[in-house]
Amino acid sequence: MTDELLVVRCRLGERDALAQLVRQWHDPVLAYVRRMLGPALADDVAQEVWVAVLRGLPKLRRPERFTPWLFTIARRVVINRLREEYARPEAAAETPDLAVPDHGDLVAERAEVTRHLAALPVREREVLVLFHLEDLPLETCAEICGVPVGTVKSRLSRARRMVRAAIESQGGRP
Numbered sequence: 087m088t089d090e091l092l093v094v095r096c097r098l099g100e101r102d103a104l105a106q107l108v109r110q111w112h113d114p115v116l117a118y119v120r121r122m123l124g125p126a127l128a129d130d131v132a133q134e135v136w137v138a139v140l141r142g143l144p145k146l147r148r149p150e151r152f153t154p155w156l157f158t159i160a161r162r163v164v165i166n167r168l169r170e171e172y173a174r175p176e177a178a179a180e181t182p183d184l185a186v187p188d189h190g191d192l193v194a195e196r197a198e199v200t201r202h203l204a205a206l207p208v209r210e211r212e213v214l215v216l217f218h219l220e221d222l223p224l225e226t227c228a229e230i231c232g233v234p235v236g237t238v239k240s241r242l243s244r245a246r247r248m249v250r251a252a253i254e255s256q257g258g259r260p
Contacts, residue, residue, distance in 0.1 A: 087106070089149070089152040090149040093152050096143055097149075115135055116129070116132045118160055118216070119131045119164060121203065121204075121211070122168075122211065123164060123168070124204070127167060131167050132160075135160045135163045154229045154230050157216065157222070161212070202252045206248055210242075213238050214242060214246075217242055
């Protein structure tokens with residue numbers, strides 16, 4: 087069943103459709119949030135995203151655009167949380183742990199790339215996560231970030247260079 091049909095059914099009050107929509111999109115939203123903020127905040131922030139989605143579903147004009155709409159909401163919630171973290175006085179002294187832990191079954195290279203991903207500036211990390219890890223098209227990434235496609239491309243290029251340089255500086259292969 088398509089997202090568009092699920093959204094329409096949700097608007098009609100079908101709880102099963104809402105449950106299916108959440109089941110289908112919870113893991114990608116949680117992964118995006120975890121990669122942007124780290125594992126410590128991910129569950130709470132993902133829950134905030136779903137609350138915002140539930141509130142906003144009746145206002146969604148174009149159900150066929152659910153995916154960019156969902157990730158735009160997730161992005162706003164993440165940005166708001168980052169602002170809160172940066173506004174706290176002790177945030178300057180502490181560096182938030184943004185690395186996603188290796189779960190044992192993942193290869194060492196993935197853990198290394200994840201560590202470098204966490205060290206990227208937020209804008210570059212965001213487009214890298216949306217494009218490469220969430221497999222969203224450039225146009226959708228641009229819509230979510232509120233920038234032109236060319237800006238997404240340049241941020242992707244910069245992010246790739248930064249990760250490659252970090253890996254090479256530690257004696258890894260590019």
